Amino acid sequence: MALALGIDIGGTKISAALVRYGEIVKKIEIPFVREGIVDELARAIAEIDPDQSTESVGIACAGLIDSERGLITFAGNLDFENFPLRDLLAPKIKREIALTNDASAAGWGEFRYGAGKEFSHMALLAVGTGIGGALILNRSLVLGAHGLGAELGHLNVPGANATCPCGLVGCVEAVASGRAMERKAQELGFAHTQALADAARAGDAKARQLFDEMGWAIGAISGRLTNVVDLEALIIGGGFGATFDLWESGAQRGLRENIVVPALRTVPIFKRAQLGNDAGVIGVADFAYGKR
Numbered sequence: 001m002a003l004a005l006g007i008d009i010g011g012t013k014i015s016a017a018l019v020r021y022g023e024i025v026k027k028i029e030i031p032f033v034r035e036g037i038v039d040e041l042a043r044a045i046a047e048i049d050p051d052q053s054t055e056s057v058g059i060a061c062a063g064l065i066d067s068e069r070g071l072i073t074f075a076g077n078l079d080f081e082n083f084p085l086r087d088l089l090a091p092k093i094k095r096e097i098a099l100t101n102d103a104s105a106a107g108w109g110e111f112r113y114g115a116g117k118e119f120s121h122m123a124l125l126a127v128g129t130g131i132g133g134a135l136i137l138n139r140s141l142v143l144g145a146h147g148l149g150a151e152l153g154h155l156n157v158p159g160a161n162a163t164c165p166c167g168l169v170g171c172v173e174a175v176a177s178g179r180a181m182e183r184k185a186q187e188l189g190f191a192h193t194q195a196l197a198d199a200a201r202a203g204d205a206k207a208r209q210l211f212d213e214m215g216w217a218i219g220a221i222s223g224r225l226t227n228v229v230d231l232e233a234l235i236i237g238g239g240f241g242a243t244f245d246l247w248e249s250g251a252q253r254g255l256r257e258n259i260v261v262p263a264l265r266t267v268p269i270f271k272r273a274q275l276g277n278d279a280g281v282i283g284v285a286d287f288a289y290g291k292r
Ligand SMILES: [Zn+2]
Pocket: 153, 154, 164, 165, 166, 167, 168, 171, 173, 174
């Protein structure tokens, strides 16, 4: 395999990496501002691959991404709406560009080179400030008709009534994301989620209850998703996924209470992600390479 190039557009910086078989050979990070994003991407690509040794570039970005048309359909944190990133960037770099959502990229990375290697039907739940999702079925990344699919963070938790930043009510992101847990922690008098996690690990009943409810919500949507697509595994990633030990039992309960005939079937397993912050660049580089 030749080198593949992956880029992850974060909130304030661009990470660019040259990747071979899931191993990062070289990586740079450069800051950018929204208005200069096309030029900064071209600069990052020229800097990391001055000899143009790659034929394709994979770009991952948070938000709703129309992979088919190369658009950032909606990225709230960067304030983009139907932004034609691929068509603006392509003439500057003269290589094929594959654009996808950051969680889908991370899911593909985990499937190819991380915690998902042994599975053919898996989902990634990237539990961070929000909750991103990726879906891999029959060893293929599921993006839907326009690339807008696999928004697992906006699956509905039974009985939940919190309003999500997306405008819908009861999304798992509104109940069990880092942002949602921050708000609940503060309502209980904890300064932040780290203090909440410390208290839970020390045995504080209210803190443990909050994590249990968080886990139940994630388990519930996992069960409902499994009813539709019969998953083997749910890979838990994202920064807040590091608290998984505190909500694993809640997730198992939520899963079993929302899956059809759990006693008579194979129930999917939860498993921690393995590639950390690099999952996105590794995944999107491989995704773009495979699309050439
Ligand atoms: Zn939502």
